[in-house]
Amino acid sequence: MSDVLDRLAELLEQRKSADPQSSYVAKLYAKGLDAILKKVGEEAAETIIAAKDGDADQIIYETADLWFHSLVMLAHAGLGPQDVLKELARREGLSGLEEKASRPVE
Numbered sequence: 001m002s003d004v005l006d007r008l009a010e011l012l013e014q015r016k017s018a019d020p021q022s023s024y025v026a027k028l029y030a031k032g033l034d035a036i037l038k039k040v041g042e043e044a045a046e047t048i049i050a051a052k053d054g055d056a057d058q059i060i061y062e063t064a065d066l067w068f069h070s071l072v073m074l075a076h077a078g079l080g081p082q083d084v085l086k087e088l089a090r091r092e093g094l095s096g097l098e099e100k101a102s103r104p105v106e
């Protein structure tokens with residue numbers, strides 16, 4: 001499934017040189033970092049409301065909006081989904097170590 005994130009990240013890179021009139025993402029880049037962060041904030045709030053309402057379809061829809069705008073924010077910072085996935089993988093390794101460390105010595 002991370003293929004979807006990689007393909008989207010590549011598209012977001014291409015949009016850095018696209019015409020803002022022809023693309024939502026190019027328009028967002030043209031507006032700048034504050035506009036991108038505003039969208040991340042709005043989508044986070046909409047995701048929270050959807051989760052409170054408990055409607056599964058709406059939770060998925062709003063989370064997709066939040067992930068998408070977070071990917072735009074990462075691309076603006078010269079980063080991508082693989083950077084975040086690497087960090088999660090690193091934590092996965094860490095939690096394994098913590099688990100082992102907390103096991104009683106036999």
Ligand SMILES: N=c1c2ncn([C@@H]3O[C@H](COP(=O)(O)OP(=O)(O)OP(=O)(O)O)[C@@H](O)[C@H]3O)c2ncn1[C@@H]1O[C@H](COP(=O)(O)O)[C@@H](O)[C@H]1O
Pocket residue numbers: 008011015022023024025026064065068
């Ligand atoms: N995944 C998305 C995606 N998710 C959400 N959105 C847009 O994000 C916006 C969500 O904002 P809102 O829900 O607040 O709706 P809105 O009121 O229309 O938005 P604003 O005008 O307030 O910004 C909508 O305009 C959606 O169209 C997306 N726009 C683009 N993509 C992907 O990005 C690719 C490149 O898009 P373009 O740059 O438009 O070609 C597309 O092929 C898609 O794969």
